[in-house]
Amino acid sequence: MRSIWKGAITFGLVNVPVKVYSATEDHDVPLHQVHDKDGGRIRYQRRCEIDGEIVDYEHIVKAYDDGDKTVVITNEDLKSLPVEKSREIDVVEFVPSDQIDPIRYDKSYYLEPDSKSAKAYVLLRRTLEESERTAIVKFALRQKTRLAALRVMDDVLLLQTLLWDDEVREAGFPSLKGDVEISDRELKMSASLVASFESDFEPSKFSDDYQAQLRQLIDAKLEQGESLDTAATFGEGDEDEDGGEVLDLMEALKRSVEQSRAKKKKGA
Structure with missing residues (x-):
């Protein structure tokens, strides 16, 4: 370092x-912009609005505009x-x-x-x-x-x-104003769900799935070209077991606890 x-x-x-x-x-995979028609690299130019010339970084300084006047602030001004x-x-x-x-x-x-x-x-x-x-x-x-x-x-x-x-913004959401009734049974079931997920935090257990999949996609395209079959690369996604079924809060908590316990037994 x-x-x-x-x-x-x-x-x-x-x-x-x-x-x-x-x-x-x-650790994000670096990407840049290209023209979708021919793959040409898209580059941005620093063009002066007055004379139309492209300006190098060494000739660019900061300025403040109060609506009526503009004052230029040089690097020497800032360092002072x-x-x-x-x-x-x-x-x-x-x-x-x-x-x-x-x-x-x-x-x-x-x-x-x-x-x-x-x-x-x-x-x-x-x-x-x-x-x-x-x-x-x-x-x-x-x-x-x-x-x-x-x-x-x-x-x-x-x-x-x-x-x-x-x-830091204040979180004054209207939807949270007023009393929301939570039953003792719901609170107890929610606490059971929390208990079933309890663990010590180990950062190394977690990974950035999006970046890993993006790298996998890039490697596959480099090897196979534009005719890439993304379904074959990533596999067909598993469908939701509940089939989009709408559950009430208690039932959702109950099933969540059962699923968490089953996963723990399977991993034991």
Whole structure:
């Protein structure tokens, strides 16, 4: 892995130099656009509306239009902002870890010690572990001020950027207003269904079926050409055993519990 940024975690007079690495990567099969008639690659051009010329990236800058006037913001303008010059990951506060709702998490980054001695890094890591707290930090990265949660994952400090408060929408759905009656029997049956699915989360058990099937489709087309028989490649889909039958809630719960138990017995 290559670090994408260097800085230092600061809280009080403590300074922890770190290197920042992207913790995740995209595994989607890369696709591009072509003309369906002849397969020619579709490319986008950056054409100026005034002179009609195609513009290279090195001559493109940002601008803001308020409706009446347009102001151009150059890369030098952006780099001159005080917050952009900062290389500090500033600890604002330490909060109980369970107070951060997962909906607020955005991107994840690993932090590696960037000094001869890892003592300050390990001290911060141990402090977070033993206090069961998460550090809320602010820093600037790629022309944006970021709010983030700094926590421990295994033996590494993990930085997870957070959405700002006004970026999380409220879920005020009219359909959820008013009382909905749930019987004790329905609740008990639903709890039984949950119990039948109980397990420890192991990410390695799961895979991206769509990407696997897309890769299978691509390999088959490379081998067989456009005369591909998709039914032969993927097999005929199993029809729904219930034949589209509409079930009431209790019956659906009952059958779901029975199916889950049968699957567990079969896999045992």
